[in-house]
Amino acid sequence: GAGVSQTPSNKVTEKGKYVELRCDPISGHTALYWYRQSLGQGPEFLIYFQGTGAADDSGLPNDRFFAVRPEGSVSTLKIQRTERGDSAVYLCASSLYHTTVNEQFFGPGTRLTVL
Amino acid sequence: AQTVTQSQPEMSVQEAETVTLSCTYDTSENNYYLFWYKQPPSRQMILVIRQEAYKQQNATENRFSVNFQKAAKSFSLKISDSQLGDTAMYFCAFMKHQGGSEKLVFGKGTKLTVNP
Numbered sequence: 449g450a451g452v453s454q455t456p457s458n459k460v461t462e463k464g465k466y467v468e469l470r471c472d473p474i475s476g477h478t479a480l481y482w483y484r485q486s487l488g489q490g491p492e493f494l495i496y497f498q499g500t501g502a503a504d505d506s507g508l509p510n511d512r513f514f515a516v517r518p519e520g521s522v523s524t525l526k527i528q529r530t531e532r533g534d535s536a537v538y539l540c541a542s543s544l545y546h547t548t549v550n551e552q553f554f555g556p557g558t559r560l561t562v563l
Numbered sequence: 564a565q566t567v568t569q570s571q572p573e574m575s576v577q578e579a580e581t582v583t584l585s586c587t588y589d590t591s592e593n594n595y596y597l598f599w600y601k602q603p604p605s606r607q608m609i610l611v612i613r614q615e616a617y618k619q620q621n622a623t624e625n626r627f628s629v630n631f632q633k634a635a636k637s638f639s640l641k642i643s644d645s646q647l648g649d650t651a652m653y654f655c656a657f658m659k660h661q662g663g664s665e666k667l668v669f670g671k672g673t674k675l676t677v678n679p
Contacts, residue, residue: 481666481667483667488671489671489672490567490654490656490669490670490671490672491608491654491667491669492669493666493667493668496665496666504666507666537606539606539608541608551610551613552610552667554607554608554609555607556605556606556607557606557607559606
């Protein structure tokens with residue numbers, strides 16, 4: 449079946465602009481995660497959805513970052529007033545939710561460049 | 564807060580040989596999971612192997628095995644019979660056990676190059 453998809457694969461924007469990054473999880477996966485990977489670093493957690501609600505948004509760096517998942521499937525990460533420091537690869541992952549841990553399946557990421 | 568440390572930024576190995584990647588972590592949790600992920604240049608993170616902390620037996624997946632030392636908080640990855648396709652970034656990751664999906668905490672990664 450289809451894996452996690454993310455669009456666009458690359459996004460170039462100017463400082464101060466607004467951007468939206470989209471994630472399509474694997475069908476039936478109720479858990480969805482956003483991570484940010486800066487150059488030369490490991491991914492850092494941003495937010496986790498269980499269904500439509502954000503179960504953990506402790507990784508969002510500030511109030512310019514916001515994410516939604518209105519129907520419990522597709523998620524959009526929104527960044528307002530972009531800054532050069534926001535340049536990174538934004539990774540999305542999804543998993544099934546059970547009482548034991550399940551593998552997180554990652555998408556190919558969106559490379560965001562803020563000029 | 565949990566931290567994951569990978570002290571080897573880069574490593575190289577000859578094809579068909581064995582290489583070990585190091586990982587240490589810090590946590591006060593007793594129940595947790597540890598993972599090794601592979602990230603090739605395509606950016607797609609792929610799960611290589613995982614270990615439940617409550618299991619004493621080290622996990623193995625074909626050519627990949629781990630040496631899990633809970634008391635030392637060490638979780639190294641051994642790749643046997645290295646192949647050119649193993650060239651990638653490798654990330655060690657930690658997850659608390661909270662009855663379901665949880666966030667992953669990653670190390671900074673080790674860049675592995677397999678030479679022909």
